[in-house]
Amino acid sequence: MITREEAERLRQETEIVPVAKVIRSGQVLEITGDLLLIGDVNPGGTVKATGNIFIMGALKGLAHAGTEGNIEAVIAASVMKPSQLRISDCINRAPDHVPEEESRVMECAYISDSQQIVVDRLQVLMKKRPSLTRFEGGL
Template sequence: MTDSNLYLTMKGTNEGIIVYLDDQCAFSTLLNELKEKVQSDTVNDRTDITIHCQHRYLKDWQLDEIRKVVEEDSSLKIKSIESNVLSHQEALTWFDETTVKTFIKTIRSGQILRVDGDALIIGDVNPGATVIATGNVFVLGQLKGIAHAGSDEQANSVVVASYMNPNQIRIANKISRAPDYEVEGSEREFAYINEITGQIELDDIHNLQKIRPNLTDIVERGL
């Protein structure tokens, strides 16, 4: 079902009613039409609606005005107010979380490197050193220390290393420790959480795309 006025469109979906607001007209004009619409709406069982502002950025006082018009002048209740626009802070946060941070150095024993988003270390992570990232950890060198990927509970994160022989690997809340006895490392491997076993496992880097098909292409992300 679609119900259109000059500056707003109401659509019925499986998830409820979505009201699309025009993003070109004056806010006062939009507010007046929204008020007229909700007051004339006689369908009382449609209590939850989503307001979508499209490409219009609304300040807090404007959001408050919309809530006031809808919830005080009708039986409707706003479930959420959405838009296609990011605030400046939201844009900075999104950029920070989706940009690969590159470090051309060796992470030495006792050092802790913390990264928001993906971490790319071009160098070694020595025994006793720690790399913690909210996203993935890529080591173009020897991983002999501790790597913690998905530190904010992103269980689909991975740890990739040119040479894998870590003291410990953590992904989200899972931990995989090195054995007590001496073992040789292996080249070009990655660690991930197996969705079936729920445990951290290692695999050849050639299988990375097959096991994590939703992982954004490394070249496109700037590695």
């Protein structure tokens, strides 16, 4: 048995919150739970979530997932060009040199076994975080 307050807190922490907007310079979007942003995060903009961050657009600002210490949190974006990535207490700034070639591959960021933020192709995410999906079923 759990209290109503505990049940509400658990629901908020596991809920995916969809937001459709562009986060502009100086704006901060903070979410309890997982964030699904349909839009861009422009340079100078910030998105924060206690859970995971999924961006269907360009991430060019700051993203902070797992703000309350969740080291299993991930950040995924259609275009991953952040000014800074944060997951829990780990920080990764933008690289000094960005290749001229535009990447059309969705990417994700997660904390590796060596406690560093790693940016990789989205396809590796299911191997690194198999508990990320709640899909069950099939034959």
